[in-house]
Amino acid sequence: MAYDPQKTRNRPTPAADRPAPVDAFLDAMAEVTVLPEGIDIDVTPGGDTIVHTADADISITPAGDDVIVSTRDALVEVRAELDEVIVEAAGEEIFIDTAPRAPSDLADWSNAPVVHSDSGRSKMTIAIVAAVAALIAVLVVTRKRR
Amino acid sequence: MPIVAVVNQKGGVGKTTVTLGLASAAANRGKNVLVVDLDPQANATSGLGVWDPATTVDIALEADRPGSAGSLAVPTAWVLEGGRAPDVLASTPALSSREPQLANDPVGAQDRLQLALEGNDYDLVVIDCPPSLGLLTINGLFAADRALIVTEPGAWASDGVANVQLTISRIAARRGGRPEVAGVAVNRLGRTRDAHYWHTMLLEQYGDQVFAPVHMRAAVAEASAQSLPIHGLGTRQGASDAAQEFDTLLDAVVPEMARSGVPVSAPAETAAIETSGGTNGV
Numbered sequence: 001m002a003y004d005p006q007k008t009r010n011r012p013t014p015a016a017d018r019p020a021p022v023d024a025f026l027d028a029m030a031e032v033t034v035l036p037e038g039i040d041i042d043v044t045p046g047g048d049t050i051v052h053t054a055d056a057d058i059s060i061t062p063a064g065d066d067v068i069v070s071t072r073d074a075l076v077e078v079r080a081e082l083d084e085v086i087v088e089a090a091g092e093e094i095f096i097d098t099a100p101r102a103p104s105d106l107a108d109w110s111n112a113p114v115v116h117s118d119s120g121r122s123k124m125t126i127a128i129v130a131a132v133a134a135l136i137a138v139l140v141v142t143r144k145r146r
Numbered sequence: 147m148p149i150v151a152v153v154n155q156k157g158g159v160g161k162t163t164v165t166l167g168l169a170s171a172a173a174n175r176g177k178n179v180l181v182v183d184l185d186p187q188a189n190a191t192s193g194l195g196v197w198d199p200a201t202t203v204d205i206a207l208e209a210d211r212p213g214s215a216g217s218l219a220v221p222t223a224w225v226l227e228g229g230r231a232p233d234v235l236a237s238t239p240a241l242s243s244r245e246p247q248l249a250n251d252p253v254g255a256q257d258r259l260q261l262a263l264e265g266n267d268y269d270l271v272v273i274d275c276p277p278s279l280g281l282l283t284i285n286g287l288f289a290a291d292r293a294l295i296v297t298e299p300g301a302w303a304s305d306g307v308a309n310v311q312l313t314i315s316r317i318a319a320r321r322g323g324r325p326e327v328a329g330v331a332v333n334r335l336g337r338t339r340d341a342h343y344w345h346t347m348l349l350e351q352y353g354d355q356v357f358a359p360v361h362m363r364a365a366v367a368e369a370s371a372q373s374l375p376i377h378g379l380g381t382r383q384g385a386s387d388a389a390q391e392f393d394t395l396l397d398a399v400v401p402e403m404a405r406s407g408v409p410v411s412a413p414a415e416t417a418a419i420e421t422s423g424g425t426n427g428v
């Protein structure tokens with residue numbers, strides 16, 4: 001071709017294995033999208049995220065306001081909008097009102113008979129500890145979902 | 147659902163023009179088309195006659211919710227006789243602040259558009275990418291099953307194409323070969339010796355990946371400026387030639403949508419077409 005704006009100084013074809021700006025993004029992705037072993041995540045058609053661990057199933061509404069943790073021994077429902085936490089364990093259902101309260105209410109609340117039997121209490125403590133541990137695991141994992 | 151990302155990190159090469167041309171060609175065939183405008187400059191959105199959309203692609207990227215595109219897309223103002231107006235997942239200048247936000251959350255920040263498109267049922271989705279290779283373009287490429295690289299026939303064109311190809315191949319390597327490079331669209335091919343030279347260089351380097359070119363025509367720029375589909379410009383000089391070039395390009399990029407009885411254009415014709423077109427209306 002007579003017209004030659006490059007004056008035959010054609011640039012070499014760049015190597016296919018040279019670094020690309022996109023690598024940084026892709027590497028970040030590769031590092032964090034691997035879930036810990038034994039943990040699965042489902043997203044329901046309604047948008048709920050359900051995290052399955054060996055010990056618990058945790059379901060989180062799309063807005064994250066309701067969180068339900070169910071283990072073999074206990075069920076903990078955190079209903080942020082209603083300011084309440086419901087704990088079902090050892091055959092008992094306990095409602096904990098988490099609404100901010102005036103100081104005068106506090107006395108009432110601390111006297112409330114929330115726990116009925118000693119054996120129930122220790123079982124329930126274990127169940128709640130397990131559920132809370134699972135919840136914390138989930139909060140860590142949901143940051144890494146997908 | 148064919149999902150085409152129209153890409154090049156270089157600005158002003160015709161990504162938006164080609165996006166709108168493909169959308170016009172498919173909509174003109176009565177197809178149900180969604181245009182996704184990932185460029186904060188929102189040229190595709192205004193080219194489709196949409197101003198101040200109630201919902202935008204920015205909301206879809208923020209929501210991070212499966213399938214949201216369908217409810218966030220808005221109808222466009224295009225009128226196509228016998229055709230069907232596309233929808234647009236519109237852009238907004240606010241989108242420019244989405245990219246740094248996504249960058250702060252690299253976890254799951256690449257596939258938000260893909261997630262938003264999940265479960266939707268359009269005949270064709272065309273994604274107009276911004277002139278960069280940042281997270282917005284990456285979202286476009288993650289969502290697409292094929293990428294169309296648009297370039298001008300000018301200096302640095304080959305380097306630009308090589309850079310986009312590299313980006314695409316890195317993504318595809320991690321995603322089971324998705325997206326594929328559909329090919330290279332040479333846009334705004336004029337009659338100058340220089341344009342001819344660089345077009346030939348592209349053909350030499352990229353061979354049959356190079357589609358039949360879209361020529362430089364005033365009608366093409368006018369259609370965008372008037373927010374009209376190139377297939378709806380009527381008898382404006384050069385409009386029907388341009389519309390035909392986009393029809394041919396659509397057949398090549400989305401063969402599953404090709405008009406029956408019309409053979410998919412052979413890329414080999416590109417070198418010879420130089421003298422036959424490009425003179426109209428410029």
Ligand SMILES: Nc1ncnc2c1ncn2[C@@H]1O[C@H](COP(=O)(O)OP(=O)(O)O)[C@@H](O)[C@H]1O
Pocket residue numbers: 156157158159160161162163164189277333334335360361362363364366367368370
């Ligand atoms: N084939 C063409 N003929 C005439 N003008 C064109 C053609 N393609 C693009 N243009 C004009 O070139 C400019 C840049 O095109 P655009 O599609 O906005 O590029 P990009 O989206 O890559 O930045 C616009 O003003 C557009 O109208």
Ligand SMILES: [Mg+2]
Pocket residue numbers: 161162163185189190274275
């Ligand atoms: Mg553009």
